[in-house]
Amino acid sequence: MTDMKTILVTGGAGFIGSNFVRMMVKKYPKYTIINIDALTYAGNIENLSGVDASTNYLFVKADIRDRNVVEQLFKTKNIDMVVNFAAESHVDRSIEEPEVFLNTNIIGAQVLLDVAKKYWKINLADKYCKAYRPGVKFLQVSTDEVYGALGTTGKFVETMPLLPNSPYSASKASADLIVRAYHETYGLPVNVTRCSNNYGPYQFPEKLIPLMINNCLRGKDLPVYGDGLQIRDWLHVSDHCQAIDIVLHNGKKGEVYNIGGNNEKSNIEIVKLIIKTLRKSEDLIRHVKDRPGHDRRYAIDNSKITTELGWEPAYTFEQGMEEVIQWYMDNHQWFENVISGDYIKYYSKMY
Ligand code: NAD
Numbered sequence: 001m002t003d004m005k006t007i008l009v010t011g012g013a014g015f016i017g018s019n020f021v022r023m024m025v026k027k028y029p030k031y032t033i034i035n036i037d038a039l040t041y042a043g044n045i046e047n048l049s050g051v052d053a054s055t056n057y058l059f060v061k062a063d064i065r066d067r068n069v070v071e072q073l074f075k076t077k078n079i080d081m082v083v084n085f086a087a088e089s090h091v092d093r094s095i096e097e098p099e100v101f102l103n104t105n106i107i108g109a110q111v112l113l114d115v116a117k118k119y120w121k122i123n124l125a126d127k128y129c130k131a132y133r134p135g136v137k138f139l140q141v142s143t144d145e146v147y148g149a150l151g152t153t154g155k156f157v158e159t160m161p162l163l164p165n166s167p168y169s170a171s172k173a174s175a176d177l178i179v180r181a182y183h184e185t186y187g188l189p190v191n192v193t194r195c196s197n198n199y200g201p202y203q204f205p206e207k208l209i210p211l212m213i214n215n216c217l218r219g220k221d222l223p224v225y226g227d228g229l230q231i232r233d234w235l236h237v238s239d240h241c242q243a244i245d246i247v248l249h250n251g252k253k254g255e256v257y258n259i260g261g262n263n264e265k266s267n268i269e270i271v272k273l274i275i276k277t278l279r280k281s282e283d284l285i286r287h288v289k290d291r292p293g294h295d296r297r298y299a300i301d302n303s304k305i306t307t308e309l310g311w312e313p314a315y316t317f318e319q320g321m322e323e324v325i326q327w328y329m330d331n332h333q334w335f336e337n338v339i340s341g342d343y344i345k346y347y348s349k350m351y
Contacts, residue, residue, distance in 0.1 A: 005081060007248075010086035015207075034077060037086065081136065087171075091166045120136040142192050144194050144233070147164075155299040156300050190253065191248070196261060199237065222284045226289070233261055239259075258300050259311075
């Protein structure tokens with residue numbers, strides 16, 4: 001029966017979620033992938049073009065906080081696994097409007113956990129089901145930002161305390177702790193993955209890499225926060241999706257896994273790489289007022305997932321960036337469609 005699972009993916013119309021859905025639908029033709037997404041400004045059904053015709057894929061437009069919809073899915077679809085991507089994900093927006101972050105990222109996760117727990121218990125109590133369906137596994141997709149900021153040395157390890165600095169990272173850290181509580185208190189099989197910054201196709205152009213590629217292609221200013229020396233670890237989204245798949249199937253219950261690419265880069269280095277690749281001028285760079293509470297450096301120690309589960313990133317940063325820049329050039333219509341009136345309003349407010 002292991003080749004016939006039903007996976008509930010939340011936030012599957014966003015950047016990472018859509019890449020994950022695309023991968024899973026193809027990789028596991030006998031699985032059913034159900035994507036529940038509220039289609040906020042960041043959700044884009046176009047990210048799933050081609051996937052929607054797959055017979056093992058179902059889209060449900062709904063909010064993860066809507067317990068009735070979530071219950072109905074569990075009741076009627078025999079969900080085996082939940083992968084929770086759904087979130088408000090942009091730090092700048094969380095500084096402007098923290099409430100929606102707390103609501104979706106914390107309450108949303110709690111609703112999913114609660115329903116998952118209910119059906120996990122029902123499955124366990126049912127001998128027939130117990131034989132064939134080992135219950136519900138819950139994977140929370142989290143971020144390295146929950147650890148706070150690092151100095152010039154050292155890396156985040158899974159045992160470090162959570163010291164989030166932005167409303168976004170605080171909401172993600174809260175969800176991580178609630179996931180942990182559902183494991184410790186009720187025994188629900190869970191994993192938390194904490195990944196570094198992703199780049200890849202279908203990323204909303206408010207995030208650094210697509211924003212800079214888009215502006216650079218249009219000859220527009222490239223707004224860089226402060227001195228641009230903030231350091232992040234970068235991972236290609238397809239490497240992240242592979243890692244999630246491995247944790248989902250093989251992760252030890254209750255464990256947290258860091259996921260990172262060993263690619264520490266400063267923001268300014270990335271901007272200059274994009275400028276060079278697109279053969280534009282560095283005169284486009286415009287330093288703007290830094291984000292309040294901007295963490296200076298993140299770096300991930302990924303030795304737990306590499307040694308315990310055998311995952312390793314396939315992409316080098318240089319190869320990944322080359323492909324991704326080409327993807328955005330080839331898909332400029334996708335950019336055009338994404339840049340809605342709302343985004344333009346937001347963009348002119350921020351920069
Ligand atoms: P995204 O903003 O591109 O996508 C989020 C998706 O969630 C959108 O499709 C949106 O419509 C949906 N959504 C938002 N609120 C919802 C709600 N209440 N109910 C249902 N759907 C809702 O985000 P992303 O960059 O793809 O990130 C996905 C997850 O991965 C997030 O949980 C984020 O915290 C985490 N993460 C992201 C990165 C990164 O670099 N992008 C790194 C580490 C972890």
